[in-house]
Amino acid sequence: MKLWGGRFTKETDRLVNDFNASISFDRRFYRQDIRGSIAHVTMLAKQGILTEEEKEQIISGLESILADLDSGALAIDESCEDIHSFVEATLIERVGDAGKKLHTGRSRNDQVALDMKLYTRDEIGELSALLRKLLETILSIMKENTETYMPGFTHMQKAQPVTLAHHMGAYYEMFSRDRSRLADIARRMNTCPLGAGALAGTTYPLDRDDTARLLGFDGPALNSMDAVSDRDYLIELLGALSIVMMHLSRFSEEVIIWNSNEYQFVELDDAYSTGSSIMPQKKNPDIAELVRGKTGRVYGALMSLLTTMKGLPLAYNKDMQEDKELTFDAIDTAKGCITLFTGMLAAMKFQKERMRESAAKGFTNATDAADYLVNHGVPFRDAHAIVGQLVLFCIQRDMALEDMTLEEFQAISPVFQEDIYQAIDLKTCVEKRLTIGGPGKAAMEQVIARYERSLAEESGN
Ligand code: ARG
Numbered sequence: 001m002k003l004w005g006g007r008f009t010k011e012t013d014r015l016v017n018d019f020n021a022s023i024s025f026d027r028r029f030y031r032q033d034i035r036g037s038i039a040h041v042t043m044l045a046k047q048g049i050l051t052e053e054e055k056e057q058i059i060s061g062l063e064s065i066l067a068d069l070d071s072g073a074l075a076i077d078e079s080c081e082d083i084h085s086f087v088e089a090t091l092i093e094r095v096g097d098a099g100k101k102l103h104t105g106r107s108r109n110d111q112v113a114l115d116m117k118l119y120t121r122d123e124i125g126e127l128s129a130l131l132r133k134l135l136e137t138i139l140s141i142m143k144e145n146t147e148t149y150m151p152g153f154t155h156m157q158k159a160q161p162v163t164l165a166h167h168m169g170a171y172y173e174m175f176s177r178d179r180s181r182l183a184d185i186a187r188r189m190n191t192c193p194l195g196a197g198a199l200a201g202t203t204y205p206l207d208r209d210d211t212a213r214l215l216g217f218d219g220p221a222l223n224s225m226d227a228v229s230d231r232d233y234l235i236e237l238l239g240a241l242s243i244v245m246m247h248l249s250r251f252s253e254e255v256i257i258w259n260s261n262e263y264q265f266v267e268l269d270d271a272y273s274t275g276s277s278i279m280p281q282k283k284n285p286d287i288a289e290l291v292r293g294k295t296g297r298v299y300g301a302l303m304s305l306l307t308t309m310k311g312l313p314l315a316y317n318k319d320m321q322e323d324k325e326l327t328f329d330a331i332d333t334a335k336g337c338i339t340l341f342t343g344m345l346a347a348m349k350f351q352k353e354r355m356r357e358s359a360a361k362g363f364t365n366a367t368d369a370a371d372y373l374v375n376h377g378v379p380f381r382d383a384h385a386i387v388g389q390l391v392l393f394c395i396q397r398d399m400a401l402e403d404m405t406l407e408e409f410q411a412i413s414p415v416f417q418e419d420i421y422q423a424i425d426l427k428t429c430v431e432k433r434l435t436i437g438g439p440g441k442a443a444m445e446q447v448i449a450r451y452e453r454s455l456a457e458e459s460g461n
Helices: 014-020 023-046 052-071 083-101 108-144 164-188 208-214 224-229 232-258 286-309 318-347 352-360 366-375 380-397 406-412 426-431 441-460
Strands: 149-154 157-163
Touching: 023 052, 023 083, 023 108, 023 208, 023 318, 052 083, 083 108, 108 164, 108 224, 108 232, 108 318, 108 441, 149 164, 149 352, 149 426, 157 164, 157 352, 157 426, 164 232, 164 441, 232 286, 232 318, 286 318, 352 426, 366 380, 380 406, 426 441
Parallel strands: none
Antiparallel strands: 149 157
C-alpha cells in the first residue's frame, strides 16, 4: 500500500520504486516506530482528537503487530515503501477504520525524525555499556600490573620506563572520554520531534509536551522546521564513533606491534588469532588488524553524512534518508569492534619478563642519570651532555649504563658515586615518578582507586 496514491494517475516505475524505498533498512527500527505511534495515539485521545475506543483499538492493533514481528509470526512486506507504511497498512488490515486515524496530526517527516532519535538513543545506551566493559577489562589489567615494568616510547624509540598499568591507563582515559562524549550527545539530542508535522507543525491541538514525556524526552523540539531536518546528533554520533575507532585502532596497532616476533610483549589467545594457509608457523593478529581496518568505514560514514547535509535547504529533503544505512553500519561496526577488542584484550597474555628486559635495555634510565647529576648540583644542560657521553661510551661497547664500573662513570664525571647504581635502577626510575598521572606505584594506585570509585558510583544510580 502506498500512503500517497491519490494525486497520481500512473504507477511508479519499478526502478524508481526500488530506488526510493527505504524498507530494506528502516525495518530495523519497527519497535521504535510502534512505540512512537502508541505515544502519539495516547496523546491524540487525551486531547479529544480520537475517542478512547479508537485509541484502544489502535494501541491493541499496534501491540499485536509488535508482538508478531518480534516472534516472527508476521513478516515485513518489503514491497512497502518504508516501515511507516508497512505498520500503518498492517494496522488498517487488523483493526479497520480506526487504523486510518493513526496518522492524524503527523507526517512521516516528524515520524522518521522521531524513530531515528529513539533508535539512536537506545544504541547509545548499548555502546556505552560495551565501552564500560572495555574499561573494566583495562582496569583489571591495570590492577595486576602496577609493577610490570616496560619501556615507554616516543617516536617509537625507547624513552623512559613505565609500567603496564600506566600504559593501559592511557587507554582508560581515552575510552572514558569517549563514553562521556556519548552521554553528551544523548543529553543534547533529547528533544522530541513529534508534532513538527511535515515542517510547519499542525492545526490539531496536539500536546507536544505530553508525547515528549511519554517517550522519555526532556521536552518538544522548539522549532518544527529544525525538528524535521536536524541530523546534527547523527553527525555528532558518527564523530564520537570515529574517535572511538581511532582509539581502538591505535590500541590495535600496539597489540600488533607487541605481538610481533621482534617484540613478543604479548601473546594472543588462540581463540583471537588465525593461522596462515601456507606458513604453518604463523599466528596472526587478525582481530586487531580488522579493528584497525574498519576504522576507515566509520570515518567514511562521518564524511558521507556531513557531505549529504551540507547543501540542504530547509526543511525535509529526501537526501536525509541516506542518514540511515551509514549510521546503522557505523553503529554495528563500532559495537562489533568494541566487543571483539575487549574479548581479545581480556584473553591476551602479557610477557612480563620480556617487557622488563626490554625496559632495561635502550637507555630508558638516561634521564634519571642526568637527574642524579642535577641533584648533586650539576646544571641540567651540563648533566644532559655528560649522560650523552655515557650513552655513547656504552653504545660503542654494547652495554647498558648500569654495566659501567664506577671508575668508568667517574672518568666522565667525578660527581658520580656508588649510589648512581641505585638511582638508575629500573624500579627506582619508575617508583620515583610519583606525581599524580605518573607511573610510580603509589600514584598509579590513587588513580586506580578513583576509576574504581567512579565505575561503582555509576552502577549505583
Ligand atoms: N524514508 C524516509 C526517510 O528516511 C521517511 C520520510 C519520508 N518523507 C517523505 N516526505 N517522503 O527520510
